[in-house]
Amino acid sequence: MDRINKASAQIYARIAGALYLIIIVLGAAQELLVRGKIIAPGDAASTAANLRSMESLWRFGIASELILGICTIILALAIYVLLRPVNRDLALLATFFNLIAIAVEISYSLKLVEALYPLGSAEYLKAFTPEQLYALTNLAIRAQGNGFGIALLFFGCFFPIAGYLIFRSGYFPKAIGILYTIPGLSYLISSFALILAPSFADQYYFVIAGPALIGEAALSFWLLVKGVNEEQWKKQARSI
Numbered sequence: 001m002d003r004i005n006k007a008s009a010q011i012y013a014r015i016a017g018a019l020y021l022i023i024i025v026l027g028a029a030q031e032l033l034v035r036g037k038i039i040a041p042g043d044a045a046s047t048a049a050n051l052r053s054m055e056s057l058w059r060f061g062i063a064s065e066l067i068l069g070i071c072t073i074i075l076a077l078a079i080y081v082l083l084r085p086v087n088r089d090l091a092l093l094a095t096f097f098n099l100i101a102i103a104v105e106i107s108y109s110l111k112l113v114e115a116l117y118p119l120g121s122a123e124y125l126k127a128f129t130p131e132q133l134y135a136l137t138n139l140a141i142r143a144q145g146n147g148f149g150i151a152l153l154f155f156g157c158f159f160p161i162a163g164y165l166i167f168r169s170g171y172f173p174k175a176i177g178i179l180y181t182i183p184g185l186s187y188l189i190s191s192f193a194l195i196l197a198p199s200f201a202d203q204y205y206f207v208i209a210g211p212a213l214i215g216e217a218a219l220s221f222w223l224l225v226k227g228v229n230e231e232q233w234k235k236q237a238r239s240i
Contacts, residue, residue: 009082009171009233016078017223019071024217026064026071034061041202044131044138051137052119062112069106076102082228083165085236094161101154108147115140146194149201153191159184159215166219170236171229176222183212 038054040046051058076098083091117140118125118133125133160181167177193201 009230009237010227012078012081013223013227016075016082017220017225017227019075019078020216020220021224023068023071023075024213024220026068030061030064034058034064039141044134047141048119048134048137051115055116058112058116062109065109065112066106069102069109072102072105073099079162082233083162083169085233085239086165086169090161090165094158094165097154097158097161101151101158104154105148105151108144108151111140111144111147115144149191149194152187156184156187156191159187163215169228169232171232173222176218179215179218182215186210186212 034057038047038050038058040050076095079098080091080095083094115137118128118136128136163177163179163181163184165177166172166180167174169177190201
């Protein structure tokens with residue numbers, strides 16, 4: 001903590017805010033501009049045709065997914081540094097949940113690469129009918145979606161802990177802490193719905209997960225615009 005105390009808490013706050021904004025923008029771009037254009041729900045043949053014609057866009061989505069993973073890892077460190085003075089053990093627990101979620105999400109992003117394999121020109125693919133190849137591509141995409149849902153389960157455990165620490169910190173507004181618990185509740189509901197009631201989850205995913213943007217965006221903009229009450233942060237950091 002001595003080395004961290006020498007650096008300004010505002011630096012960590014600004015870095016976290018900027019990374020959060022990048023994550024939100026890239027995540028929205030992936031859903032609207034990549035998956036939204038390529039994936040045709042319930043139509044494996046159309047999805048495969050779109051994927052063939054817009055392969056470069058799909059690969060861009062994969063690259064942005066990996067960039068998101070890098071940004072999220074760095075963000076996890078910055079949030080840990082900012083929240084550690086409140087309660088080191090809880091901040092560490094939140095970080096564990098965060099890192100596990102990131103690992104699951106990045107691992108399942110490989111399914112997006114796998115979705116391209118059946119649409120290639122390799123000789124061995126001639127053993128399958130076109131319909132079978134379309135189905136394999138569709139299954140890989142669905143597997144990535146389910147894997148992302150599992151990752152959200154661990155993110156859902158992270159947010160209530162981090163929200164509680166923000167609420168108790170004294171150097172963040174309590175309202176930000178309350179808002180930051182909303183993503184956790186949304187992600188937990190979304191993840192369990194995906195496992196227990198997949199048809200419900202598919203239909204109401206954005207209704208359930210949509211409110212998560214409120215809490216994450218609130219913290220992102222606060223970190224960018226206001227940062228933290230540095231004197232309060234340093235006061236609590238000295239007691240660790």
